[in-house]
Amino acid sequence: MSGKRNYNDPNYYTNRELSWLAFNDRVLEESRDKLNPLLERLKFLGITQNNLDEFFMVRVASLAKLAAVDYPKPDASGMTAEEQLRAVNKQAHEMLVKQYNTLNRSLLPAIVSENIFLKSIDDLTDAQFQFIKGYFHDELYPVLTPMADDSSRPFPFIANDTLNLAIQLVQADDPDTKLYATLQIPDVFPRVVRLPGEENSFILLEDIIKAFVGQLFVNYQVTESAVFRVIRDMDLDVAEEDTSDLLKEVQQQLKLREHGNVIRLEIENTISKKALKRLTKQLSIPDYAVYETSGPVDLTFLNKLASAVVNHPELKYPKFTAYQAKALDHNHNIFDAIRSHDWLMQHPYDKFDAVVEFIRQASVDPDTLAIKMTLYRVSGDSPIIRYLGRAAQNGKQVTVLVEVKARFDEQNNVHWAKQLEKMGCHVIYGLIGLKTHCKLSLVVRREQGDIRRYMHMGTGNYNDVTAHFYTDMGIFTANNDMGIDATNIFNMLSGYSKPPYFHQLHISPKGIREFIDDKLDQAIALAKQGKPVTIRMKMNSLSDQKMIAHLYRASHAGVKIHLIIRGICCLKVGIEGISDNITVHSIVGRFLEHSRIYIFDFNGQRTTYLASADLMTRNLNRRVELLFPINQSDLEEQANQIYDTMWNDNLKTRVLTPDDTYRRVDRRGLTALDAQAYFAEAASAKVARDQHLEAAAKPTEFQPMLSPENQPNPLNYDDGSDPD
The missing domain is CATH 3.30.870.10 (Endonuclease Chain A)
Structure with missing residues (x-):
């Protein structure tokens, strides 16, 4: 190659969306890898489905909107939006075939060999059939609501990511006239239903409903039923520059988002061509966005199936014990530990408890004046939220930036923002046009008349749940320059501040x-x-x-x-x-x-x-x-x-x-x-080492020898002592 090089040549770049699909294919490979424990392979296959759902809700939805207006600008790889949309769906169809081949040819036979059964109606014992019959009548029947679809009753709205039945039926006295209805599979019941008579025997909820769905249509005969679901455009479109109240705008957009355009239709491949054509027309979806499955629709149920299996620890990853330095636990002053030197943690091999403990101790510490923190994604029952509220109630100045635009966590974050405000915290929502994604917490203390800042900075969210299965790193430090930088960051987020420079943070x-x-x-x-x-x-x-x-x-x-x-x-x-x-x-x-x-x-x-x-x-x-x-x-x-x-x-x-x-x-x-x-084995080894050192450090207890007549008789209870 000679002359000036064009580093922006489209041939030098891979399309972003196709690269993401290649990543999901690597996840799919883990479900096919026999070196992985069997139940973990089930989970990997379920993860590929969950990944695809979010990918279609946001990225493919965005491509569809750009393609609809013939957006002309190509991406770095030279592909237009329409070209990307077609290529993504083509590759996703290939992935669908690979997913269901993995399920049907590899995973389902493998779990059967371990006496774990996902049964169809035809596989049930008489006792199991009677069980699901009773379950349908006693539990499901009162909740189910069939929706007719005819000239007087329009096709019903199908909510995003819900399982539904597409039903074709005829009237008993008019077998030539096809009628249609839909039925939502209620999500208030577990999708994986445990069957009696066998330890690890299950059936899917939709299969129970399909078996008895005809009882919802008296004097009609169901001739066909197929499970389907739709994935809609769930991207949040908040025009921040046009709103004075971001919280209300996000809440309004959450309501509108539920009715986004259909981006993907998944349906059992047992459906007839006529019924499928009718359904795609009602949903206004192109043929390339229809995905016919050779097994259960929505494979995320595999995570629940794997979790429901009992007495098979050998089919799961071996447990390990996460490490926590004694100086960072609840029995020690965490600020003394951080003041002595910095601490580096790698989760989940190091416990996230130390981060929670940092906020807990600050909330009750008499020397703490203020706590400032950014929250991007937190758990549904976050201890950090509780301790921030406690700190405010204890008179600390608590400032929390809650990112209410964190994708798919908007509803949860809106809820916590309101709760924090009720508990007396000062809640801010970041800067117009920007998401606040940094992971930063700052505790300001008065020590012997001076102000000292303590910080935690991390690569991952302050989420005590995901910290168990996301690998992230973070540090505790009392570095003064970083503390000044952190103060300036919070002033920038909460007010009108543009620091001319930062000492060490970027x-x-x-x-x-x-x-x-x-x-x-x-x-x-x-x-x-x-x-x-x-x-x-x-x-x-x-x-x-x-x-x-x-x-x-x-x-x-x-x-x-x-x-x-x-x-x-x-x-x-x-x-x-x-x-x-x-x-x-x-x-x-x-x-x-x-x-x-x-x-x-x-x-x-x-x-x-x-x-x-x-x-x-x-x-x-x-x-x-x-x-x-x-x-x-x-x-x-x-x-x-x-x-x-x-x-x-x-x-x-x-x-x-x-x-x-x-x-x-x-x-x-x-x-x-x-x-x-x-890393997991090393963490467990450190825990064992500390336990050994702790046991060795305990003083030996010496007891004086008693004379024979004063020796206790462990077999003689006549003295009124309780043998238990």
Whole structure:
């Protein structure tokens, strides 16, 4: 290649949506991997369905809206919205075939071999049939509401992500006239129903209803019924510049969102062509958005099925014990611990309890003056929310930024915003036009007449539930410069403040892009001087075109770039003179890799950072994000060892190849390494070590020997003592 290189050439980029589907295919591979425990494989298949649902609700819905107005601008890979929409649906259809082949040919036969049964009506014993008959009449029948569809009664509204029956029937005295109705499968009942007579025998709720649905239509005969569901456009469209009350606007948009356009129809492939044609017409959906399944619609039920199985621990991941340093638990003053030195945590291998404890102790600490915190996604019963409320009631100044635009958590976050206000907290909703995605908490204390700031900064949400299965990292620090920066960030979020600079923290929008661009420029300059330069990054997604072009320039200059990217990667590897110094790994395993790590090794000088941000345009341009350094040398070394362990993983890693596919590591001659299993085992070992040291530290109790006549007789209860 000669002359000036065009790093923005569309041939150098992979389409974002197709890259996401490739990620979901890697998840699907885990459901096919026999090295994984069987029930975990069921869960992986269920996860692929849940992933697809959210993908269609937001990303495909967005493409459909752009295609509908013939939006002409292509993406970085040169594809128009219409081309992307067609390509995505084509690939999603291929994935559907692979999903149901995995279910029918591999997973269902495998669970039967373990005496776990997902039964159809024809497989039931007489006792089980009588059970479901009674269940239908006693429980289901009073709740079911069939909806006729004829000239006097219009086709009913089908809610997003609900299971329904498409029913065809005839009147007893007029068998040639086809009639139609729909019936929503009620979601107030468990979809996976346990059957009597066998320990692990189940049937799906819709199969029970289908078996007896004719009893809802007296004097009519049901000739056909098929389960279906629709996925609608669920993207939230909040015009923040036009509203004075963001909370009310979000609530209004949540109501409107429920009636978004249908983006995808899934239906059992047993439906007749005539009934299907009628249904697609009523739903106004094109043929390419119809997905006919060769098994149960909506495979997310597999998660519930796997959880319902009893007495098979060997078919699940082995349990491990997460570690928590004693200095960070409820028996110790956490502020003393943080003041003594910084602390680095890697969840879920380190307990999230320490983060909750940080807020709990601040809420009751007499020296705490103020707590400031950002909340993007919290659990449905968040202890952090409770402690923030307690702090306000204890007279602390509590300021909480609740991001009410966090996708699919809007309703939950609106609820918590109201609750926090009721408890006396000052609640803010961020900046107009931006989502606040940074993970930051600040506790301000008065100590011996001086003000001291304590901070927690993380890569993941303050969510005590997802912290058990998302891998994230965070630090506790009392660093004064960072504390000043954190105060300025909260002033920026809550008021009219534009700090001219930050001491150590880097903030998006703009700040993180500028910082990484500057680092890449430094790397390029050093590499051109022949100095050794390596950049290592870990993130969820890489899609920003400008950032990828800059990585290409660095690679061309000779910078070695190692990337661990779980999901979307629009960068291509192996392009001669462009990306031949870039290697991309992806880890899909037991836990969802969510941490973001940025390491720059320039001629032997290394700096290490954690961040809330991926290298996506939305994170760099349209969100408030945080990137922060690990200053303490031992913690920096620990973070680098964590990265290196993940980089050397050869069981769960896939390597991106020049043909845009991901392939497993060639393990010939290598010792097997599953990084997540390694971290879990190390955490359990640390817990066991601490328990051993604690037991060894206990003083030995010496008891004087009694004379024979004073020795207790363990078999003589005549003294009135209780033997129990």
